[in-house]
Amino acid sequence: MITEAKHEAAPPLLDVSHLDVVYRAKGFRRTPFRALTDVSISIDRGRTLGLVGESGSGKTTLGRAIVGLVPVASGSIRFEGEEISMLSTRRRRRLSRDIGVVFQDPYSSLNPAMTIEAILTEPLTAHGMSRRDASRRVGALLDSVQLAADSGRRLPREFSGGQRQRIAIARALALEPKLIVCDEPVSALDLSTQSKILDLFIDIQEQTGVSYLFVTHDLAVVRYISHDVAVMLGGEIIETGTGEIITSTPTHPYTQKLLLASPVPDPERQAARRREYMRLT
Numbered sequence: 001m002i003t004e005a006k007h008e009a010a011p012p013l014l015d016v017s018h019l020d021v022v023y024r025a026k027g028f029r030r031t032p033f034r035a036l037t038d039v040s041i042s043i044d045r046g047r048t049l050g051l052v053g054e055s056g057s058g059k060t061t062l063g064r065a066i067v068g069l070v071p072v073a074s075g076s077i078r079f080e081g082e083e084i085s086m087l088s089t090r091r092r093r094r095l096s097r098d099i100g101v102v103f104q105d106p107y108s109s110l111n112p113a114m115t116i117e118a119i120l121t122e123p124l125t126a127h128g129m130s131r132r133d134a135s136r137r138v139g140a141l142l143d144s145v146q147l148a149a150d151s152g153r154r155l156p157r158e159f160s161g162g163q164r165q166r167i168a169i170a171r172a173l174a175l176e177p178k179l180i181v182c183d184e185p186v187s188a189l190d191l192s193t194q195s196k197i198l199d200l201f202i203d204i205q206e207q208t209g210v211s212y213l214f215v216t217h218d219l220a221v222v223r224y225i226s227h228d229v230a231v232m233l234g235g236e237i238i239e240t241g242t243g244e245i246i247t248s249t250p251t252h253p254y255t256q257k258l259l260l261a262s263p264v265p266d267p268e269r270q271a272a273r274r275r276e277y278m279r280l281t
């Protein structure tokens with residue numbers, strides 16, 4: 001008898017559902033503080049979700065909850081279908097192979113006393129790779145972020161901000177993660193360096209199929225890099241949609257206000273302006 005094969009849709013790579021995070025009362029806060037309320041997002045393989053919102057809206061908290069740095073009060077975080085919000089430290093550690101992180105500040109995120117080779121081999125040897133194999137992999141990692149092969153012998157202070165962010169990206173890539181949480185990774189860089197690093201993120205995604213949760217407060221950055229966008233306000237997701245729609249015709253008044261405050265350049269209008277300029281000169 002011929003039976004019809006059942007094709008169940010694969011779960012999204014990351015599926016966050018009805019997530020609440022509450023920080024304990026501490027310092028000036030005398031009562032517990034609810035930083036995330038009923039947050040739901042999902043990211044498919046090879047896709048980028050831009051997470052946008054003003055300072056204090058909860059973007060970093062969501063990224064930290066996903067990588068296990070902040071405890072979850074309720075709701076779920078599923079990675080490849082497996083619930084990960086309540087894992088033991090040991091299982092979490094194994095998961096840290098699959099979920100990498102790149103932080104905002106390239107100046108404080110690298111240990112100033114370690115050579116670049118030591119920085120890049122550390123996660124590899126911590127996950128059981130021999131020192132010799134790890135050291136061999138450093139060359140490939142430096143190459144993937146377009147840094148010279150002899151960079152391994154140098155210290156972080158010998159590099160510019162953009163180069164340090166390349167090193168931080170190489171470190172995040174070391175264990176071949178499936179998802180990288182990128183927390184404002186370009187906001188400390190000047191504009192021309194920003195666009196080079198964004199292009200690097202895009203190239204790496206095309207080559208490896210990695211997914212990104214890309215936290216930023218800048219709609220222009222989100223437009224450039226994201227397939228999908230979620231907008232946060234006061235610990236809640238208030239609007240989601242494709243990058244193009246959210247950065248051109250958002251429906252929520254708050255997103256419209258964000259867009260007015262930092263208009264996203266329209267590529268067609270820019271091209272028309274360039275053509276007009278060429279005609280006149």
Ligand SMILES: Nc1ncnc2c1ncn2[C@@H]1O[C@H](COP(=O)(O)OP(=O)(O)OP(=O)(O)O)[C@@H](O)[C@H]1O
Pocket residue numbers: 023024026033035053054055056057058059060061062217
């Ligand atoms: N460890 C903590 N304990 C208590 N409250 C915290 C803690 N970390 C963050 N918060 C509070 O949670 C809220 C969300 O902070 P979060 O850093 O997630 O926002 P954000 O959108 O990433 O802001 P920014 O862009 O400034 O980093 C803020 O009101 C912040 O003060």
